[in-house]
Structures are given as C-alpha cells and as structure tokens.
Amino acid sequence: MEALLPKHCSSSPFASKHALNFPSTPRTKALHFPLLFNLEKSRNYSNAIGRQNDPTFDEVAYEAERLRLDSAARKLMAESSEKEAQDPEDPKAWKWTIRKRVWDLMEARNIAQFPRPVHHRIPNFNGSQLAANKLSELEVFKEATCVKVNPDTPQKQVRFLTLNGGKKLLTPQPRLRTGFFSILEYSMLSPSTIKEACTSVGVAKYGKPIGLEEKIKVDLIVIGSVAVDPKTGARLGKGEGFAELEYGMLRYMGAIDHLTPVVTSVHDEQLIDDIPVENLLVHDVPVDIICTPSQVIFTNTTIPKPQGIYWDKLSPEKLGQIRILRELKSKIERESGQKLPCGPSEKLPPTAQRKR
Incomplete structure (x- = not known):
C-alpha cells in the first residue's frame, strides 16, 4: 500500500517538503510528514560518544549507568505492560499477551543466556551465534x-x-539516550579492540557520532525481535518503539527506502503464527528475512514499511527525552508553519544526567 500524494498538494504548505498519509486502514491512521530537507548540524554528539582518546571517559561508570537505566526502563515497562494487557480496549494489549507467552516459554525451556530473565528484553537466545553466521x-x-x-x-x-x-x-x-547513531569501521579499530567495539561501551568509546545531516546509505537493517511470524513477516519488539523510531529517522535521512531489506535473528521458538496483521500500527516494522540457529526464512512480506516518524504516536515525555527528535520536530514546524501532532502522555524512566 503506497502513500498517496493528494492532487491539490501543490497549494499545500507541505507540498514542497512533506507528503501526507490519509486514513484508510488501522495501519495508516497517522499523519506522516517525510523530511526532504536536512537538519542543521547536530551539536555536541562528540561529548557523548567516540571518546577513545578522552582520558575522562570512565568505562565502568558508563556501563554502570547504562545498566541502571535499563533496569529502571524494564521495571516501568513491566508495570505499563501489566496495565495495558488487562485492558481489552487498549490497542497494545494483544501485543503484551504474545510477548509474555514467548518470554515465559523461553524461561521455562531455558533457551536463553545472560541477561536473564528475558522479560522486557530482546532475548539473548541460545544459538544466537549460529543464527548470526547464517x-x-x-x-x-x-x-x-x-x-x-x-x-x-x-x-x-x-x-x-x-x-x-x-x-x-x-x-x-541504547534508547537514543546519549545521541543518535554511531558509525564504526574496521579501519578505526585494531584486532584487540574489535570485539569490545561490538558492546555498548565499545560503541561509546570507538564509534564516530553522526547526526541527521549525515549522507550515508544503509544497505541492510538487522533488527532484534521478541516474536516474529514467518508467514507474514509481522514482528514484535520489546515494546518501547525505539526500533521504529530509528527506522523512521533513517527514512528521513534518505539512508534507506522501502526496498532496504530488514532481517531479524531469533530462536526457532520465537517463531509464531498468531500476530494479527490487521491490528498492526502504521509504524510497526515488518521483516523480510528471518535467521534462526537452524534455518533461513524469506517471508515475502506484503506489510507496508513505515515511511517516517509518525508524530501522533510520540508521547511528549519520549519526545522530551530524545533531543534529536525535538530538533527535528522544531525544524519541520518552522519550515511548514504548522504544528505537528503529539501522541498521548506516558510515564517514562529517567534518562542519564549528562554534562553539556
């Protein structure tokens, strides 16, 4: 299903920079404003990442703070999911039912590794290296x-x-807390640091920060999942929506398009057949290929991929925690002369306190 550009859009204030998605199905209810211009250079990313030569960068403190914030986020997600799952009118209730079933199964069958329990995480499943090799x-x-x-x-x-x-x-x-994306290349590393560079601390230490103005082309997207349907490519993450935000921002940057393959790696027990495609939302990201420890599945998904960020799904609180999204929203509003919509309020865990 392709987004349509209305014939009268040439007189619209969004005509030169934005296209509109009009409501038609549950997946296309949200207004969509694709960005066709570059954001001004983002500032101060280097004070958060790419600090291999920074003697003040405390790796132990960085990792401790990351773990603390992750714990707070999981606790809050557990509270929110319990409330939403018990409300039959909540559009996210069915997702939490499926997630809990998969998490419970993985714990019961002991098919995951540290960190445990797997609840409110992308599970570190047994055989993840085999799936990665495939x-x-x-x-x-x-x-x-x-x-x-x-x-x-x-x-x-x-x-x-x-x-x-x-x-x-x-x-x-992680959770877009300290910046946006980091780029790493083999030439930036040594044989002794390449494995470290694959960790959260390593990304912070060795990665080169980029902003929305970066001219890059991403050829492949690898995404984590809690559950995925091999017949439709429908996917569920852990419920925070950051994978969708990241996908939307890459679309804005022109780094990807609807043809860019999306791959996920999961355990075979994370393959399910009861994700209702008709209940997916416009920002949900389907997958084209699934790799498990035992097989590779081409889903031939027909589910439309998101075309950008859907602002009416973003809560004021989440927007308040992600600086790059605030800058982007302000830029669009200045250029268009119109205020973008905002999603419902939600309770979020605190972010790290960072020096400016």
Missing part, C-alpha cells in the same frame, strides 16, 4: 557496504561479523 551468509549481507544493527546482546555476533568483514557498522545509542 545471516552473514545471505547475499544481501555479503553485498552490503553499510549495515545497521540493533545494540542488543543477541545481535553482538552480527555486529562483529559486520566489522570483521570490512563493512561499516551503524549502531544506535
């Missing part, structure tokens, strides 16, 4: 020059194979 044998991976990989533990081997294969690795900062 992913690396895909033609789309072999031909890729730049690969975007999520920062979760089960995709660590994918990040290593990307770097070790001489490709550019694009990795988001």
Whole structure:
C-alpha cells in the first residue's frame, strides 16, 4: 500500500517538503510528514560518544549507568505492560499477551543466556551465534557496504561479523539516550579492540557520532525481535518503539527506502503464527528475512514499511527525552508553519544526567 500524494498538494504548505498519509486502514491512521530537507548540524554528539582518546571517559561508570537505566526502563515497562494487557480496549494489549507467552516459554525451556530473565528484553537466545553466521551468509549481507544493527546482546555476533568483514557498522545509542547513531569501521579499530567495539561501551568509546545531516546509505537493517511470524513477516519488539523510531529517522535521512531489506535473528521458538496483521500500527516494522540457529526464512512480506516518524504516536515525555527528535520536530514546524501532532502522555524512566 503506497502513500498517496493528494492532487491539490501543490497549494499545500507541505507540498514542497512533506507528503501526507490519509486514513484508510488501522495501519495508516497517522499523519506522516517525510523530511526532504536536512537538519542543521547536530551539536555536541562528540561529548557523548567516540571518546577513545578522552582520558575522562570512565568505562565502568558508563556501563554502570547504562545498566541502571535499563533496569529502571524494564521495571516501568513491566508495570505499563501489566496495565495495558488487562485492558481489552487498549490497542497494545494483544501485543503484551504474545510477548509474555514467548518470554515465559523461553524461561521455562531455558533457551536463553545472560541477561536473564528475558522479560522486557530482546532475548539473548541460545544459538544466537549460529543464527548470526547464517545471516552473514545471505547475499544481501555479503553485498552490503553499510549495515545497521540493533545494540542488543543477541545481535553482538552480527555486529562483529559486520566489522570483521570490512563493512561499516551503524549502531544506535541504547534508547537514543546519549545521541543518535554511531558509525564504526574496521579501519578505526585494531584486532584487540574489535570485539569490545561490538558492546555498548565499545560503541561509546570507538564509534564516530553522526547526526541527521549525515549522507550515508544503509544497505541492510538487522533488527532484534521478541516474536516474529514467518508467514507474514509481522514482528514484535520489546515494546518501547525505539526500533521504529530509528527506522523512521533513517527514512528521513534518505539512508534507506522501502526496498532496504530488514532481517531479524531469533530462536526457532520465537517463531509464531498468531500476530494479527490487521491490528498492526502504521509504524510497526515488518521483516523480510528471518535467521534462526537452524534455518533461513524469506517471508515475502506484503506489510507496508513505515515511511517516517509518525508524530501522533510520540508521547511528549519520549519526545522530551530524545533531543534529536525535538530538533527535528522544531525544524519541520518552522519550515511548514504548522504544528505537528503529539501522541498521548506516558510515564517514562529517567534518562542519564549528562554534562553539556
């Protein structure tokens, strides 16, 4: 389903820079404003990442703070998911039911590694390295020059194979807390630091920060999942929506388009057949290929991929925690002369306190 540009848009204030998605199905209810201009150079990213030569960068403190914030986020997600799952009118209730079933199954069958429990995480499933190796044998991976990989533990081997294969690795900062994306390349590393560079601390220490103005082309997206349907390509993440935001921002940058392959690596027990496609939202990202420890599945998904950021899904609180989104929103509003919509309010865990 392609987004349509209305015939009268030439007189619209959004005509030169924006296209509008009009409501038609549950997936296309949101207003969509694709960005066709570059954001002014983002400032101060280097004070958060790319600090291998910074003697004040405390790796232990950085990791301790990351773990503290992750714990707070999971606790809050657990509280929110319990409330939403019990409300039959909540559009996200069915997602939490499926996630809990998969998380419970993985714990009961002991098919995950540290960190445990797997609840409210992208599970670090047994055989993640085997799945990563299968992913690396895909033609789309072999031909890729730049690969975007999520920062979760089960995709660590994918990040290593990307770097070790001489490709550019694009990795988001966890929950976009300390910046936007970081780029790493084999030439920036040594044999003794390449494995460290595949961790959260390593990305902060060795990565080169980029902003929305960066001119890059991403050839392949690797995304983590809690559950995925091999017949439709429908996917569920852990419920925070950052994978969708990252995808939307890459679309804004022109780094990807609807043809850019999306791959996920999961355990075979994370394959399910009851994700209702008709209930997916406009910003949900489907997958084209699934790699498990035992097989590779081409989904031939027909689910439309998101075309950008859907502002009416973003809460004021989440917007308040992600600086780059605030800058982007302000830029669009200044250029268009119109105020963008905002999503419903939500309770979020605190972010790290950072020096300016």
